[in-house]
Amino acid sequence: MALRLADGTAWADTLARAVQATPEAFDAADADGTVTLRNLIQGDWASAGTPSPVRTPVDNTVLVNLPRLDAATASAAVAFSAAAHRTWADTPLAERKAKVNDALDALTAHRDLLALLLVWEIGKPWRLACADVDRALDGVRWYVDEIDRMLADGREPLPGPVSNIASWNYPMSVLVHAELVQLLAGNAVIAKTPSQGGAVCLTVAHALMRRAGLPATLVSGGGEELSEVLVRAPEIGAVAFVGGRSNGGKVAAALLDSDKRHFIEQEGLNAWGIWNFSQWDMLAKHLKKGFEYGKQRCTAYPRFVVQRDLVDEFLAMYLPVVSSVRFGHPLAVSDDWSAGDPLPELDFGPLISGAKADELRRKVDEAVRGGAIPLYRGKLDGAPFLDAQDTSAYVAPSVLLAPPGRSRLMHAEPFGPVDTIVVVDTTDELLAAMNASNGALVASLACDDEELAGKLAVDLQAFKVGINKPRSRGDREEPFGGRGASWKGAFVGGDLLVQAVTVGGEGRLYGNFPDYNSYPAT
Numbered sequence: 093m094a095l096r097l098a099d100g101t102a103w104a105d106t107l108a109r110a111v112q113a114t115p116e117a118f119d120a121a122d123a124d125g126t127v128t129l130r131n132l133i134q135g136d137w138a139s140a141g142t143p144s145p146v147r148t149p150v151d152n153t154v155l156v157n158l159p160r161l162d163a164a165t166a167s168a169a170v171a172f173s174a175a176a177h178r179t180w181a182d183t184p185l186a187e188r189k190a191k192v193n194d195a196l197d198a199l200t201a202h203r204d205l206l207a208l209l210l211v212w213e214i215g216k217p218w219r220l221a222c223a224d225v226d227r228a229l230d231g232v233r234w235y236v237d238e239i240d241r242m243l244a245d246g247r248e249p250l251p252g253p254v255s256n257i258a259s260w261n262y263p264m265s266v267l268v269h270a271e272l273v274q275l276l277a278g279n280a281v282i283a284k285t286p287s288q289g290g291a292v293c294l295t296v297a298h299a300l301m302r303r304a305g306l307p308a309t310l311v312s313g314g315g316e317e318l319s320e321v322l323v324r325a326p327e328i329g330a331v332a333f334v335g336g337r338s339n340g341g342k343v344a345a346a347l348l349d350s351d352k353r354h355f356i357e358q359e360g361l362n363a364w365g366i367w368n369f370s371q372w373d374m375l376a377k378h379l380k381k382g383f384e385y386g387k388q389r390c391t392a393y394p395r396f397v398v399q400r401d402l403v404d405e406f407l408a409m410y411l412p413v414v415s416s417v418r419f420g421h422p423l424a425v426s427d428d429w430s431a432g433d434p435l436p437e438l439d440f441g442p443l444i445s446g447a448k449a450d451e452l453r454r455k456v457d458e459a460v461r462g463g464a465i466p467l468y469r470g471k472l473d474g475a476p477f478l479d480a481q482d483t484s485a486y487v488a489p490s491v492l493l494a495p496p497g498r499s500r501l502m503h504a505e506p507f508g509p510v511d512t513i514v515v516v517d518t519t520d521e522l523l524a525a526m527n528a529s530n531g532a533l534v535a536s537l538a539c540d541d542e543e544l545a546g547k548l549a550v551d552l553q554a555f556k557v558g559i560n561k562p563r564s565r566g567d568r569e570e571p572f573g574g575r576g577a578s579w580k581g582a583f584v585g586g587d588l589l590v591q592a593v594t595v596g597g598e599g600r601l602y603g604n605f606p607d608y609n610s611y612p613a614t
Contacts, residue, residue: 231265330353397522555611
């Protein structure tokens with residue numbers, strides 16, 4: 093059956109809505125009809141930088157031009173933000189709360205537009221894109237209600253603005269959420285637009301934040317041009333980074349000779365351990381939900397470590413779950429679809445780019461050549477796509493048994509819909525296999541004996557461990573961090589996020605630091 097785009101969701105229509113909502117943040121279209129974004133620097137939107145085309149993973153077409161700033165322009169933006177920070181830090185809390193609430197009201201009014209931008213820019217299905225926006229707005233409203241208590245022990249803003257360098261997968265619920273809380277706490281904020289996706293959504297969001305009178309800066313460019321400025325500039329009060337271990341390691345190395353506040357979230361291979369377990373129907377529901385957004389998130393579970401005696405029962409439950417996963421073009425509908433009908437209910441759309449999809453396919457092929465057993469390899473055939481659509485960024489789910497130790501899938505997070513299964517005979521082997529990546533953000537144990545599971549959890553190198561349930565970043569009062577190489581610096585979430593971006597009060601910060609590690613109850 094031929095499919096078409098849902099009415100009103102075409103990129104041209106979506107971009108026109110964004111430009112109409114925040115015209116100050118966009119340049120006029122060029123001769124080819126492509127719109128270029130502006131950067132929010134020195135308190136205003138500026139046409140600066142070298143334009144570079146940004147493509148959507150949905151169908152590989154060009155969305156906009158993203159201007160890449162040079163280091164000198166970014167440095168001037170940081171200096172201006174530092175001056176704005178001093179004024180904002182002296183602004184009474186009641187006024188800060190009022191302006192953040194104004195921004196939240198404006199963002200809420202444009203909630204559907206922000207979500208549709210995420211569908212096109214990073215390939216999130218509609219339901220998940222809406223959830224990204226809603227979690228940001230609801231989470232910050234909770235902080236507005238709680239911020240007086242959080243600052244009551246005499247905590248004060250940092251000496252300089254917070255520099256935020258985040259990945260593309262959660263522009264609203266991670267990046268914008270963090271910025272608004274940092275602003276509530278009295279800090280000016282600087283955000284770097286992710287190069288791979290989310291630029292238009294973040295541009296609209298920051299335009300609405302700026303209209304509310306918030307001291308926010310939004311810059312775009314490559315890490316090679318901007319990292320030195322956004323990480324090491326003396327005016328910066330703290331660095332918040334979310335991304336992979338390679339780039340995270342570079343940020344951490346750049347901060348080695350400074351005492352600058354930082355919170356660096358890096359990937360880890362999050363694992364489910366299956367031991368003396370029988371509640372398969374319950375586990376199936378958790379694992380189906382785990383495929384949301386193609387496992388392109390830092391708290392996804394791509395590794396299953398299974399007791400040998402349970403492998404047959406595990407696979408009888410698990411393989412039907414994998415084969416039921418729904419993926420495809422997130423806005424493709426049948427001819428009889430009409431306005432008001434729900435958009436496609438998918439578990440995931442494309443990966444973030446065709447290059448990432450090719451890389452993941454190579455990792456799977458490499459593991460199979462090295463001896464991994466392919467238990468399941470899905471196909472793109474039959475998935476909901478438009479006629480003649482570019483599908484280079486789409487990857488069907490795959491499941492590999494016993495990845496070889498030398499393969500990249502054995503020790504690193506795939507960041508895509510590829511799961512690996514490792515079979516073990518003892519609890520010592522279980523723990524060793526679950527700790528394969530030298531630290532993780534989350535882990536879970538499926539075990540009928542919860543007392544035994546609790547004892548095993550003590551030896552897992554993950555900050556959050558679930559017993560017969562998955563763990564996630566969490567919202568509102570829940571802390572978040574990582575063990576081992578998955579996290580460096582202060583932990584965040586709940587009160588800890590405000591503590592991470594303020595000074596004063598009693599006690600030392602929770603987190604992983606060169607001279608100590610300290611973990612809150614999870």
